[in-house]
Amino acid sequence: MTRKPAPPAGAVTIIDVAQAAGVAKTTASDALRGHGRVSPATREAVVAAAARLGFSINRSARSLRTATTGAIGLYIPQVLAHTEHYMSFIYGVVNEAAAFDYDVTLIVASGHAKHGYAPHVDGIVLIDPVAEDPMIQRLLDTGLPIVSSERLLGPRQTTGVVWSNHAHYFTLLLEHLAERGARHPALIASTTHSEWSFAVQQAYADWCRAADVAPHQALAPFAAPPPRLQEIARAMVTDAPEIDAFIGAGDGVAAAVAQALASDGVRIGSRMLIASGVDSSATLAAQPPITAINTQGGEGGQLCARLLFDLLQGRAEPGVELELPLEIYYRASTAGNAGHISSRPGRKRGS
Amino acid sequence: MTRKPAPPAGAVTIIDVAQAAGVAKTTASDALRGHGRVSPATREAVVAAAARLGFSINRSARSLRTATTGAIGLYIPQVLAHTEHYMSFIYGVVNEAAAFDYDVTLIVASGHAKHGYAPHVDGIVLIDPVAEDPMIQRLLDTGLPIVSSERLLGPRQTTGVVWSNHAHYFTLLLEHLAERGARHPALIASTTHSEWSFAVQQAYADWCRAADVAPHQALAPFAAPPPRLQEIARAMVTDAPEIDAFIGAGDGVAAAVAQALASDGVRIGSRMLIASGVDSSATLAAQPPITAINTQGGEGGQLCARLLFDLLQGRAEPGVELELPLEIYYRASTAGNAGHISSRPGRKRGS
DNA sequence: CCTAGTTGCCGGAACGATCCGGCAAAACGA
DNA sequence: TCGTTTTGCCGGATCGTTCCGGCAACTAGG
Structure with a gap:
């Protein structure tokens, strides 16, 4: 214990939980995320210990190990922003993401102008994409799964589409x-x-x-x-x-x-x-x-997020399109x- | 090299950069972030190598090591969302954060209802906080630095305030x-x-x-x-x-x-x-x-974000208040x- | 020429979670 | 009863970065 960058008060790790529950860290991890083979009694003990200690997972560590970020991106061209439809849409996305324990990171066109720009997310939702938007090209270049509300016109396609007739x-x-x-x-x-x-x-x-x-x-x-x-x-x-x-x-x-x-x-x-x-x-x-x-902004956002998670978690195949009735x-x-x-x-x- | 969770194509690490530049990983890291003692020639070589290889840093690893997240949170009570002022505000925050190479994570009241909820961010911006909002109490309990647009009424205070007369x-x-x-x-x-x-x-x-x-x-x-x-x-x-x-x-x-x-x-x-x-x-x-x-939504958002970074980076003291003219x-x-x-x-x- | 200080660079140990492989003990089949 | 499988749990390596401490080489002072 030479140095700690920040000695945070609430720094309870999974090892603390494991010790409190009298098991190894592996078992604690498995118990909490339901992955390995753990007896119901042990699982219960670990969950109880975690709750008692107020354990909350260090997402950075998980991200590093699993090569995921726990966040999805949401790109809104600034010109569109000042309408209620898009505000509702944003809420739809964020609420749905919360249900999957994901964060939503806003992506805007400004800054990040570097060529190899890649946001720190697992996937992206686009709102009413305009083909000429250079930012959209950059996002497509990242290779991340992308769901768009309305089809992207032009040669390139997004991984998933939610559209209305x-x-x-x-x-x-x-x-x-x-x-x-x-x-x-x-x-x-x-x-x-x-x-x-x-x-x-x-x-x-x-x-x-x-x-x-x-x-x-x-x-x-x-x-x-x-x-x-x-x-x-x-x-x-x-x-x-x-x-x-x-x-x-x-x-x-x-x-x-x-x-x-x-x-x-x-x-x-x-x-x-x-x-x-x-x-x-x-x-x-x-x-x-x-x-x-009624363009159903909230429902559209929710549907886009849901589709993105389906794609990320293998429940949907690339190229899928969903219709949102109005x-x-x-x-x-x-x-x-x-x-x-x-x-x-x-x-x-x-x- | 037993397994890789995801064998990503563009997985160029700082070690690759160091090797390409003929230096050690420590030197590469120092050179890129301007921290240690590195000769100008070496720094230049590292930067060139990084650019050539298209290196982009793994934020999860950095976050884990430095105990930071590289993101700030933005809380918007849903009832307020449908107005242009707040949309402008959001853009102000996101643009300013981008200038500091920070992401902005949206925080909403739904979900996350757990007691020990703590978003994965370094600090939080609140828009027009309402003292009774239980979510705001929860955010205050996290102990994270918080800047609010308009003062928070009641006994508790935020770390910084941007207000208008x-x-x-x-x-x-x-x-x-x-x-x-x-x-x-x-x-x-x-x-x-x-x-x-x-x-x-x-x-x-x-x-x-x-x-x-x-x-x-x-x-x-x-x-x-x-x-x-x-x-x-x-x-x-x-x-x-x-x-x-x-x-x-x-x-x-x-x-x-x-x-x-x-x-x-x-x-x-x-x-x-x-x-x-x-x-x-x-x-x-x-x-x-x-x-x-004109309630200056964009300027307000920008000012809040800037103040939050000032607090995070020690350029401002807790308790500071800034006035935004209208x-x-x-x-x-x-x-x-x-x-x-x-x-x-x-x-x-x-x- | 010798010592003290500075400069430039590096090895290695973290950060906290995940998960592979292994190993006892228990359960099972005959 | 003796192999064989299954169950339950664990140690240790690993993800990519940062940064502490150390070590040569060089500079400067006397």
Whole structure:
């Protein structure tokens, strides 16, 4: 005992536990993690001793020996961060990881710019990955198992995918608008190169062609400031006065547009229908409340984490894809001329 | 070499580097971390060899030897999570940690319910801690260095504190409202037992007493759904028709209230002034845009992380407190009858 | 030239958990 | 009863890094 880097108060090791239980350290280890052959009586004694001494395992030592880290990484492009969907997603991931006794380490693009960067994790969850993002390329280069929420566009693939059929739900939304009297629905989509963004635009284009109406589409950056979005919407209705409905794809778009048009004297919900591709408190706060797709952030995060652990622990094969079903909340912003919809009616599930 | 848990392809150790550079492992270690006595020529050779071999350190081994983890924890009560302030805060923490080559591990209340819970980190950042939160008590019990954004109320203290003078900025906001013609400003505050919440209510009470006006205050849970907030606001104006201004303390409160009153025909910005204690995209999206305090989430997170590293590395003493200055964005929602304020004027800094 | 101090580098012992292989004792089969 | 297997437990090596102590070689002072 020449030196101790830090003589920590609560430094009870597995050897202490073993001694307290009157067994060897190997037996204590086996008993605690249920690995070797240990009699029930001995196991019980070890567990009791561990509890009594307040033993908590030294993860660094375990990591070193087992060549694992006990953590998974979570990468969130900064541009996406300011929306409720992603906050919920994060909670889904962290809660699920906690159930597996894993930590979650946040990975951001900044710093770590070195070429051979590899985060100190066993696997990674990606949120809505954009193929061009250099950080994502770097993460793929690590060779770690990676699960992404939405597919990664381009030649390279992630180990696992959790995806939703956004085209389907947008089509449902468009049909709903048509049913409520909208003849010329417009779309404000996002410029991001993600599967979600493309699926939305494709669904809109397909629907317009099938319905034989001229598309009115504008693009805005995902995190565009509300005034910019409002400017775009106003320009669109000036340019094409026949527009009688808006779908805002990204978070906050529909709410911002609704506010602008309402303050211009347009009657939202009758003369002009509004729907959002992403639900959030903004769609609920709007007057009237805005019909929206619930993108199930928390469930998505949980599912991604679960899939990653399945991959790490051999319960799933690389290449697996899971579908996450969504919901549409129909609200007064798409009531139409026909009738009235209460503030938050029973949900109608898509698919 | 009996077995390797995982025979990883890129497993280049510091011994490989040392051999490549023709020195002993000790010298290689010293050279890379600049610790011992190494001649410049040798250091250079080692660094070159490390780069050539693509050496990246095994953090588990380092952690084991040095009794550190290379990570800090970040605790965010789930109820707070759905606001932009906290997302920015997270980025601030993670970016700053990356600059110190530290990881950030998210800590959530779920799971880990065991008594002797201790996260695998060197220190912890708390966001707006609530004294009653049992998780916070548990974290305090770990004995790890803890920095909190806003003071922790109650007998126990954190190792370091980053705080803002919210009372000051709310007073400025109230004075601004008065200046613009408001005689009976109402406050919708938050029920959370945080320093921020109390400071806000205290500042309002003090100002009302000094100005000799009757206070009109309501409380709502921090994450109250917008319809509930709107209901509260409508009840307040029905009850006290003299109210001519609202301050919504929490994120989204002011925007929700503004929407409700506007749709009731109240002219926001002249007949009724609106201000928010927290800036977000919702205050910008509102028509008219809403005057708000910028709570500097990103800067707060960065400052907390920096202070934590200062404490960890002995550059700061326990008990230190840092003040984070805020800003007020004056917007059209508080233009008043007198004149007109453009959508986003030059900022006016408080104190 | 001799001693004391400095510089540059190295061997080896930790850190705490895991797990391979071994070895008694107990259980089993005939 | 005597081999053979199974059970229960253990010693010791190992993961990759850090850092203490030591040891030559060199420098400086007198």
